[in-house]
Amino acid sequence: MSDFTLDELLAVEHAGWQSLCDSKGSTFYSQLMTLEAVFILVNGAAMSRDDVAGSLDGAPGWDSYEITEARLIPAGEDCAALVYRAASSRADLAEPFVALMSSVYRRIDGRPRLALCQQITITH
Numbered sequence: 001m002s003d004f005t006l007d008e009l010l011a012v013e014h015a016g017w018q019s020l021c022d023s024k025g026s027t028f029y030s031q032l033m034t035l036e037a038v039f040i041l042v043n044g045a046a047m048s049r050d051d052v053a054g055s056l057d058g059a060p061g062w063d064s065y066e067i068t069e070a071r072l073i074p075a076g077e078d079c080a081a082l083v084y085r086a087a088s089s090r091a092d093l094a095e096p097f098v099a100l101m102s103s104v105y106r107r108i109d110g111r112p113r114l115a116l117c118q119q120i121t122i123t124h
Contacts, residue, residue, distance in 0.1 A: 002074035004112065009082040009105060010070055012112050017065045017088070025056035033114045034106065040118040042099055062088045078107040079115075085122070098122045 012032070019028035030053035039047045047055065065088035073081040082103045089096040104116040 002072075002076065002080040003078065003107065004072065004074075004080040004105060006070060006072040006082075009072060009080065009103070009112065010067065010084075012105070012114075013067060013070075013082060013084070013101075013103060017062070017067070017086075020056070020059075020088075021062045021065065023056075023059060023061040025059065026053045029053055029056065029114070032112075034108065037113075037115050037117075040116075042119045042121040060090060060092060062090050064089050075104065080105055086119075 016025070016028055016032065019025045030049065033049040033052065035049060037049045037052075039052045041047065065086065068085045068087070070082060070084040073083060075081055082101075082105065084101050085098070086101045087096050087098045099122055100120045102116070102118045102120075103114060105112045106115050107113070
């Protein structure tokens, strides 16, 4: 059974979203992600840790975000997934970004580390 709690992983996800709002995602995610981690984006791209960190340098910050319907899914000892609905907006986008998010975490050296993140667009 995983030793992660919903509150712990939600705090990490909130910190990640806040780093994206503050245009500091590169620093945050390069420290959070495992060396072999992968982000699977809504456009189908699969990005490595270095790709993700590099893509966030200078990226426009989100104006706001919301996390709802969060669930913790234990995935064994020192591993769990957090699944939630995300909605975020930015002035340069006509429509808000709305997606189902899955983030798989491993506990390494006592702290959560992101091993896999997948985004699935919610269409209206």
